Amino acid sequence: MFARTLVPVALMFCASGAYSQKKKPAAKPKAVTAQPVSELSKLRDEYIKATKEYQASLKRLLTLYQESALKAEQRVAQSQKLLADGLISKRDVEKSESALADANLKVSAVQQQIATADTTIAQALIEIEGDKQIARLGRVPKGKLLRTTSFIRYNGTGSWLLSQAGKIEVFFQQTFKRPLPIAVFGQGAIHNQWRLDHHNAMDISLNPDGAEGQALMNFLQSNGIPFSAFRGAIPGVATGPHIHIGMPSHRY
Numbered sequence: 001m002f003a004r005t006l007v008p009v010a011l012m013f014c015a016s017g018a019y020s021q022k023k024k025p026a027a028k029p030k031a032v033t034a035q036p037v038s039e040l041s042k043l044r045d046e047y048i049k050a051t052k053e054y055q056a057s058l059k060r061l062l063t064l065y066q067e068s069a070l071k072a073e074q075r076v077a078q079s080q081k082l083l084a085d086g087l088i089s090k091r092d093v094e095k096s097e098s099a100l101a102d103a104n105l106k107v108s109a110v111q112q113q114i115a116t117a118d119t120t121i122a123q124a125l126i127e128i129e130g131d132k133q134i135a136r137l138g139r140v141p142k143g144k145l146l147r148t149t150s151f152i153r154y155n156g157t158g159s160w161l162l163s164q165a166g167k168i169e170v171f172f173q174q175t176f177k178r179p180l181p182i183a184v185f186g187q188g189a190i191h192n193q194w195r196l197d198h199h200n201a202m203d204i205s206l207n208p209d210g211a212e213g214q215a216l217m218n219f220l221q222s223n224g225i226p227f228s229a230f231r232g233a234i235p236g237v238a239t240g241p242h243i244h245i246g247m248p249s250h251r252y
Contacts, residue, residue, distance in 0.1 A: 171216075
């Protein structure tokens with residue numbers, strides 16, 4: 001009798017165990033650990049954002065300048081008519097023509113800035129990355145030339161002021177019969193936006209591995225002028241090989 005009683009109980013335990021196993025909630029899938037955002041990704045995002053903001057501000061400025069130029073053009077036409085009617089002097093017409101020329105010059109300058117915005121931002125980004133690499137390598141003594149696969153850094157032997165740029169321009173003009181391709185002279189709008197001190201520097205759109213780049217670097221080194229030459233680019237974003245004349249641009 002005791003054995004017969006145990007059988008139903010045992011069956012109940014088995015059924016209860018099977019039921020509890022069926023009702024056991026399914027294990028949640030392990031959460032995939034997010035990979036840390038790489039420095040390159042951060043730079044790419046910063047580049048895209050900065051490019052859009054910078055170019056948008058330039059385009060707004062261009063619209064304002066174009067409106068001013070249109071008004072100046074209308075004033076010239078009006079003044080010429082008044083001159084023909086003998087109501088104003090030729091000097092008044094010349095003033096309105098001068099104002100039109102100034103307005104058109106502003107339009108051209110902003111159009112040029114828009115055209116070179118990508119290059120300017122790419123160069124600034126590359127300089128920031130290059131400075132990080134230089135910092136990891138340690139202090140560069142005066143007169144020392146440092147070469148890596150991505151950049152060349154010469155620390156100079158004397159003081160450097162942007163006012164000395166004239167002799168560099170003369171050298172390049174006489175050597176290659178064309179103007180020195182200056183991309184940024186002193187502090188640019190993008191440097192202000194990024195709080196990057198570029199007041200005493202200029203960027204030259206030359207590949208340091210080309211004949212012109214090599215000649216320029218030799219001239220700078222022979223005159224003790226500090227420079228950083230960047231061969232590289234930001235993969236998938238922009239190319240920006242150039243020569244930065246002056247000390248590295250630090251954030252402020």
